[in-house]
Amino acid sequence: MLSVASWNTRGLCNLSHQRAVRDLIRESNLHVCAALESRASVSSLPSICERVFGSWSWASNGSLCLRGTRIIVAWNPVHVDMMLLNATDQVMHFQVKIRDSSKILFLSMVYAENYHIARRQLWASLKGHKHVVKDTPWFIMGDFNVALDPKDNSSGTSGPNRGMDDFRQCVRHLEVEDVNYKGLFFTWTKNPNGTGGLLKKINRILGNSHSLARFPSASVVFLPYRNLDHSPAVLTLPSGSPRKPKPFKFPNLLTYKEPFLNVVSSHWHPDLVGREMYKISQNLKNLKGPLRKMLSDQGNLHSKVAKLRLELDRVQIALDRDPENGALREEHCGYLSTYNSACLDEERFLMQKAKINWLHEGDRNSSFFHKSDWRLEKKSSDVFVPDNNIKDDARSSRFSSTSDTNVDEEAPLMASSRLSYIGRSQLSSRDA
Known part of the structure; x- marks a missing residue:
């Protein structure tokens, strides 16, 4: 699993802000962390990064900024290998390799300018980077300093403004969308210490179609901003694919069981409203659960046969030593009947399984x-x-x-x- 976070810290020179970032790394078990709007000078970056990130590797765009470093990205080299591909004063593009799975993805950390004209350089950089990404997973995260939709503003707006239109056009061109998220909806407050402040959603984590296909369980959580005015965003990428439910397979041996007809009749509803095909499909779906339970009640057929075989051997040995024991004879008859029934169930199950194997492998160019x-x-x-x-x-x-x-x-x-x-x-x- 990979955990990545971005947070507009409003200055990383402040000791309380440094402590907040360290707490975020520890509590969220982060592997990559981006501190936005650090305002730190290039000369002070090594000491600040050592206090905040410890032995992690880090990179910044401080040399490209006129008023202090805007973006600092640090990562744990034990878990990820990151290479800086390109950077401007508003974005840093990385190639990320997850060490435990060797998966490759692209990551762009954004801290956009306040004015929409200046942000056009950011949109141009993202559009150009799309040609580098191609069909590889790509996540874009950070502070975009502009809402994507009028509903992203707590006070509401009459319609999209020019900056919002530029952002929308860029998102459509990049073919990205919000990664599934939870937590806070509004990620920035204009007046955190007073009343009547404005709330906006200007921090986002976007992903292309390949990222959502390769990491279908990717999720984002926007945490409370506490004593700052921006919410930290944490992206989590599970290492394994989600467990898919097993397809329903009807075992024919259930049709020989006494409760089968009662189970079907009690869960089949002919009075459903809709087309005939819809009624059939819905009734079949309704039968999946009861039939699964009915099969589960049968237990493991193979171990059941093996266990009954041992019990039958034990009773027959005891009956050989005491032929006149009526209780043993009754017990033997019971075990023999149960054993024969279990063997018949196992045989029916294996016969159906053999047919399935032939249907699955028979028409393929396989060794089978x-x-x-x-x-x-x-x-x-x-x-x-x-x-x-x-x-x-x-x-x-x-x-x-x-x-x-x-x-x-x-x-x-x-x-x-x-x-x-x-x-x-x-x-x-x-x-x-």
Whole structure:
């Protein structure tokens, strides 16, 4: 799992702000952390980063900024390997490699300018970076200093302004969208220490379609901003893919059980409203749960047979030592009946499973198919093909010897279409 956070700290030279970032790293178990609007001079960055991030690696765009460093990105080299690809005073583009899974993704940390004209350089940089990303997962996160929608403003607006239009156009061009998030909706407050402050959603985490496909369980949480005016955003990328539910497979052996008809009739509702196909599909969905429970009540068929076999052996040994014991005879009859029933259930289950394996592998160019095909060819070599040049008596003796000696009764049965095809092939070869 990878955890990435971005937070507008409004100055990282303040000791309380440094402590807040350290607490965020510890509480959220972060692997990558971006401190935005640090306002630190380039010369003071090493000491500040050592106090805040410890032994982590870090990079900044301080040399590109006129009024203090705007973006500092630090990462734990034990978990991730990050390479800075490009940077401006408003964005830093990284390539990230997750060490435990070797997955590659792109990460862009943003701290946009306050004025919409200056932000156009940021939009141009993001559009250019799209050609580098191509079909690789890409996350864009940080403080965009502009809302994407009128509802992102607590006071509401009459409509989108020019800066909002530029942001929307860039998002459409990049083909990105918000990663599934929870926590605070408004991520910035204009007056945190007073009343009547303005609330806006200007901090976001966006992802392209490849990031959402590669990390379908990716999630974002916007935490409370506490004594600052921006909410920290934490992106979590689970290392494994989400567990998919197993498809429903109907075991035929359930149809031989007494409760089966009662279960079906009690959960089948013919009075549903809708088209006939909809009624059937809904009733079948309603039956999944009860049938799964019914199968679960049967237990593990293989271990059940093995356990009953041991109990039957024990009773038969005891009955051999005491043949006149009526209680043992009744116990033996009960175990024998239960054992036979369990063996029949196991046989029905395995027969259905064998058919499923053939349907799954039979038409594929797999070793399973070729082994089965080899057995079919072996069987087909024993098929009698009449020869007009042989006399009637010799033909009859040949037929009898072939049927008596060459037929392999243990070979699998061969479909009639397969048999006729083999017969035609051999006839044609003989005519040639």
